[in-house]
Amino acid sequence: MINLDGLENIVQIDDFLGISSNKSLVEINGLNNLSTLNGKLIISHNLALNNFCGIKPLIDNGFSNSFDIASNSFNPTQQDILNGNCSE
Numbered sequence: 001m002i003n004l005d006g007l008e009n010i011v012q013i014d015d016f017l018g019i020s021s022n023k024s025l026v027e028i029n030g031l032n033n034l035s036t037l038n039g040k041l042i043i044s045h046n047l048a049l050n051n052f053c054g055i056k057p058l059i060d061n062g063f064s065n066s067f068d069i070a071s072n073s074f075n076p077t078q079q080d081i082l083n084g085n086c087s088e
Helices: 053-060 078-082
Strands: 017-020 041-044 067-070
Touching: 053 078
Parallel strands: 017 041, 041 067
Antiparallel strands: none
């Protein structure tokens, strides 16, 4: 899987969101309508992932739960994403 196309209709997740260990994933723009996540966000070990702009609306909406982005091709902080630095 190189993207999350097809998930555009998801606007809320009532649990955690984990995206992990996908060698081909390069972007997550399919999540660009997600505005509410009621659990933690974990995105890790996706070796080609360098574009997190798909979760910018979630972060802009005041996401305040656990935020763990690590061991990807690019690993922006939550503040980076807020500032628009969401891709490499």
